[in-house]
Amino acid sequence: SVQLEMKALWDEFNQLGTEMIVTKAGRRMFPTFQVKIFGMDPMADYMLLMDFVPVDDKRYRQVTLPISQYAFHSSSWLVAGKADPATPGRVHYHPDSPAKGAQWMKQIVSFDKLKLTNNLLDDNGHIILNSMHRYQPRFHVVYVDPRKDSEKYAEENFKTFVFEETRFTAVTAYQNHRITQLKIASNPFAKGFRDCDPEDWPRNHRPGALPLMSAFARSRNPVSSPAHQ
Amino acid sequence: SVQLEMKALWDEFNQLGTEMIVTKAGRRMFPTFQVKIFGMDPMADYMLLMDFVPVDDKRYRQVTLPISQYAFHSSSWLVAGKADPATPGRVHYHPDSPAKGAQWMKQIVSFDKLKLTNNLLDDNGHIILNSMHRYQPRFHVVYVDPRKDSEKYAEENFKTFVFEETRFTAVTAYQNHRITQLKIASNPFAKGFRDCDPEDWPRNHRPGALPLMSAFARSRNPVSSPAHQ
DNA sequence: TTCTTGTCACCTAGGTGTTAATAT
């Protein structure tokens, strides 16, 4: 069995509609996909890997709201038509693969080397995704069967785990400002963009404490300058 | 067979008498011990590891020379008696171990995670050495024998490689100023201490170009202040 | 006197969202 780490944080993002940046060079996920694993054979070899499947066959687009004299990205999404052709269905092997069950179970397994890209021609082995599409990360455990005819047992040596709270929309720039704020508040590498006391989070942090308009008021980046209504 | 990487740099250090810093927290080696490996069975599993054996049973001490009104550490060593009791003979497994021969051979194998310490009670798994003693790094390749009674074949499944040019003296502070200068010139992490045009090295660098006294003249750290002769 | 320790400024290496410019 498998337990998702940082589930509370994933839930908080998921409630807002998680977005993950994709870039040409490849961008890590945040939160990072991390799991605790139980019930492996300590002496057997396993491969651990992830892939990403489309949640639906839709393409999304942002909604821009005119508010007073400025326009902001809303937190809602419009369906913008059918999905683009599927990207090459790459998988990411955890770099420690293969390893013994004992090794995998003795500490949290972290996929922090995994990177997302929108470059269809990527040759760095990153996961290729379509921007403005929704994806479901999947986690797979493969038992390395020592038998000669192990291909025959491929089906039973394979187990897949899906955590729905890790779904996200791939984007090249954040659409929902509350997602941006939550990333800044919770990702150590974004500390430079925090404007509150660093000690305030997570100690005094309550999920959903900011109403929509106050989130806007804190914004440093209204999307378009003078309004256009 | 095994080929030492950066052999020219190792030779240059060895000519001066290589020194490696040991600290309580653990210090990496520079140059890093790196090798290219040939002739493995691509499909077989191997463990790669290093250990460090005393070159002799002597303890060394520095020689301080009075020159004009200042005193400097000389480049020579005095034997200061018998070696201290041997330290726990730890080994360092390359973190990618075990891995297939194909994996090991397809790129340079680097022991850049290996750290040296003088803390006899170290519990970080670092290599424990006595300061002011000389050591010979050794590199071992272990074939992971799939046979049930593999212990019987331990001898033949084991191969050791020694590069004499990687010998060094463990120190808590550099004794030979020319070693310090060569470290500063060649280690990217010491770039902050360079006072010449960074482009001068290695392009215009000739080994042994600096006579002793000019190396002293460039020094920022005479050992003792007003002389004591 | 000789050796060791801890702190520091200064690097390498690389992960953030921002922003302005560009592409579609």
Place this chain on the structure above:
DNA sequence: ATATTAACACCTAGGTGACAAGAA
């Protein structure tokens, strides 16, 4: 109008020798 790109300031994380203070 909307989406993407590339450069950037600002971080995390950690590897350097210098230096002053301490220990033996």
